[in-house]
Amino acid sequence: MRFLEILLPIFLAIYFFWPLIRRKRVPAINILPTFTIVLLINHYSIEGWRWQMIPLYAITIFTFLVTLPNFLKKKGEEDDSPRPGWLQTLSLALLLGIAVALPTLLPVPAIPRPGGPLSVGTTSFELVDDSRQELYSGKSEPRRFMIQIWYPANPGPDDQIAPWMESAEIFAPALSGFIRMPAWFLDHLAYAKTSSYLNPTPNSANAPYPVILFSHGWRGFREQNTFQMQELASHGYVVVSIQHTYGAILTVFPDGSQAPNNPSALPSGVPEDEYDAAARTLAAQWAGDIGYTLDTLTRWNEDDPGGRFTSLLDLERVGTLGHSTGGGAIIQFCASDPRCKAGLAMDAFMTPVSEAALNKGVTQPFLFLFSQTWADDIGSKNNRLFDQFYANLTGNTPVITILGTNHYDFSDLPALSPLAPQLGLKGPINGPRVQEIINTYTLDFFNQEFQGIESELLDNPNEKYPEMRYEQR
Numbered sequence: 001m002r003f004l005e006i007l008l009p010i011f012l013a014i015y016f017f018w019p020l021i022r023r024k025r026v027p028a029i030n031i032l033p034t035f036t037i038v039l040l041i042n043h044y045s046i047e048g049w050r051w052q053m054i055p056l057y058a059i060t061i062f063t064f065l066v067t068l069p070n071f072l073k074k075k076g077e078e079d080d081s082p083r084p085g086w087l088q089t090l091s092l093a094l095l096l097g098i099a100v101a102l103p104t105l106l107p108v109p110a111i112p113r114p115g116g117p118l119s120v121g122t123t124s125f126e127l128v129d130d131s132r133q134e135l136y137s138g139k140s141e142p143r144r145f146m147i148q149i150w151y152p153a154n155p156g157p158d159d160q161i162a163p164w165m166e167s168a169e170i171f172a173p174a175l176s177g178f179i180r181m182p183a184w185f186l187d188h189l190a191y192a193k194t195s196s197y198l199n200p201t202p203n204s205a206n207a208p209y210p211v212i213l214f215s216h217g218w219r220g221f222r223e224q225n226t227f228q229m230q231e232l233a234s235h236g237y238v239v240v241s242i243q244h245t246y247g248a249i250l251t252v253f254p255d256g257s258q259a260p261n262n263p264s265a266l267p268s269g270v271p272e273d274e275y276d277a278a279a280r281t282l283a284a285q286w287a288g289d290i291g292y293t294l295d296t297l298t299r300w301n302e303d304d305p306g307g308r309f310t311s312l313l314d315l316e317r318v319g320t321l322g323h324s325t326g327g328g329a330i331i332q333f334c335a336s337d338p339r340c341k342a343g344l345a346m347d348a349f350m351t352p353v354s355e356a357a358l359n360k361g362v363t364q365p366f367l368f369l370f371s372q373t374w375a376d377d378i379g380s381k382n383n384r385l386f387d388q389f390y391a392n393l394t395g396n397t398p399v400i401t402i403l404g405t406n407h408y409d410f411s412d413l414p415a416l417s418p419l420a421p422q423l424g425l426k427g428p429i430n431g432p433r434v435q436e437i438i439n440t441y442t443l444d445f446f447n448q449e450f451q452g453i454e455s456e457l458l459d460n461p462n463e464k465y466p467e468m469r470y471e472q473r
Contacts, residue, residue: 001103002191004043008056009100011036012063016092033067036060050188052106055099106185109192109415111164111226112435116234121153121200122162123308126254129292135285136246136262145289146243146251148222150233151312152209155197164192164412165223167252174250174260178219179416179423186416194226196233201308206236208314210450211297213290214241217324217349217411219249219261224411225323231439237446238313239321242293244286247325266325276351279328283352286329291337294318317341317450321442323410328352331389334362342366342449344442346410347374350385358385361392367445367458368397369438371405372427375471398458399471402437404429410438429467437465 015032040060043049049057114120125147132143165171168190173183212232216224222243229239245251246262253259265282267275300309320343322330327348334340335357344367350358368386377383390399406427408414414426414434421428444455456462461470 001100001107002043002047004039004047005053005056005103008036008039008043008060009096011039012059013093013096015063016096017089020089030067033060033064037064048191050103050108050191051184052103052188055102059096059099105419106188106417108188109164109412111192111194111230111412111415112432113195114230114234115439116231116236118152118203118234118236119155119200120150120196120230120233121155121159121198121202122148122150122194122196122229123199124148124166127292127296129288132285132288132292134245135281136265137259143245143285143288143292144253145245146222146253147293148229148241148243149309150196150229150239150241151309152203152206152233152236152238153197153200154203155200159197159200162194162196162198163190164194164226165189165221168192170252170258171221171250175221178249179425194230196226196230202312204312207312208301209236209238209312210317210319210446211294211313211315212237212239212319212321212446213293213330214239215286215290215320215322215326215329216241216244216248217326217347218247218266220323220326220411221248221250224413225321226412227435228321228439228442232442232446235443235447238309240293240297242286242289244289244326244329247282247286279325279349279352280354282325283329283332283354286326287333287336290320290329290333294337294339315339319343319446319450321346323347324407325349325352331362331366332357334364334366335360340364342446344369344445346438347371347407348386350382350389353385353389358389359392361389361394363394365395365449366393366397367441368399369410369441370399370401370471371407371409372401372403372469373406375401375469396458400441400458401469401471402429402434403467403469405434409434433467437467440465441468 011032015029018029126144127147128142128144130142134141134143172186172189176183176185222241229241232239243251245259247265249261251259267278297313298315301313301315304310318339318341320330320334320340323346327345328350330343330345331348331353334343342365346369404427408425409427414420414431420426441457444457447453448455
């Protein structure tokens with residue numbers, strides 16, 4: 001709950017339960033219902049209202065109206081209103097508890113602050129690749145998609161904090177559908193903020209910076225790993241997250257047009273060979289998005305029309321980062337494009353990876369992180385394909401499982417609710433702890449490959465992180 005949302009039930013509780021401490025309410029206590037109305041008005045204007053708070057709003061307004069006559073009594077007049085007994089007090093406590101439970105269980109998500117020394121900026125662009133056709137729109141048109149960039153920044157006093165997601169009023173209903181809830185269920189995501197500034201001037205003091213290209217999972221979105229993007233940028237990386245149109249849960253373009261997820265791109269209920277062929281076509285399209293993004297960054301680094309990214313990027317140090325289907329896409333990209341110098345795949349979905357890549361492997365250093373849910377499914381097709389692929393790798397390619405995690409622990413989604421485990425959005429491990437682990441290992445890997453800082457974590461167990469299981473394959 002946000003600050004003013006927390007104050008409301010605290011002051012109501014003091015007013016309700018004061019008679020249990022002292023029989024008579026003193027003037028300072030009698031004024032609390034009016035004070036909560038003032039808090040409510042400020043909450044509405046500063047933080048913004050949300051449906052989860054409606055029961056608490058109702059209790060606040062009802063309490064104010066009921067107590068208003070006593071508040072308006074002249075000084076010296078006795079407050080002759082009946083005092084609540086134990087049964088009434090218990091009922092009030094239960095009612096207030098229920099009212100507080102809703103906004104507590106469905107909070108405005110808090111994206112953790114990055115731990116690096118640099119401020120972070122973020123900005124978004126639409127890219128159009130005229131050399132490739134869109135495969136999933138049903139129209140003859142070029143491939144177009146969105147990217148979001150996080151970068152070291154020098155924010156000014158007028159720069160605003162960026163929201164967690166752009167066009168949340170459009171995107172939140174789609175995300176609600178993803179977790180099988182009504183369209184309005186996540187409307188409060190419009191209030192979620194990051195620690196990044198919107199469109200600030202880059203910090204070029206230590207430029208050029210290594211570049212990390214991120215690919216989300218099937219029905220994912222470009223902001224889904226903001227905790228990881230901000231952490232990398234705060235330590236001197238430029239991170240570019242690609243929203244794969246028609247594979248993402250929903251894409252909203254600057255002109256207001258929308259491209260929803262196209263289920264036929266990964267069709268269900270079809271023969272296995274047909275599904276595999278569709279998955280590989282999808283991964284090839286996503287790898288094309290990664291390649292075109294890198295082409296665009298190369299042009300901008302030489303001469304950015306907006307002046308923001310010129311000479312900011314070190315394109316000799318390009319890494320890739322992917323989750324699920326995005327993990328398969330970065331493997332596919334790195335297997336065919338030597339501009340990729342390193343990769344980190346989280347719960348890599350291997351079905352989309354081509355036979356050529358499975359049988360040849362990749363030559364770049366890679367770190368493979370797995371959730372326990374995926375790693376322990378020993379007989380799964382994904383594990384069989386990964387073993388086939390892993391046998392063809394050379395060099396430093398550690399495989400590590402994070403115990404107590406499931407597939408979505410690699411994203412921001414567990415922040416949606418303390419009930420995330422019951423919603424299937426995380427494992428039993430503490431949420432902030434798993435994000436700390438992921439950020440630490442991500443930074444250690446890319447710092448080792450691009451900064452020359454040898455890691456003590458990647459090859460052997462470390463007592464600081466007993467949750468990490470180092471796999472032998």
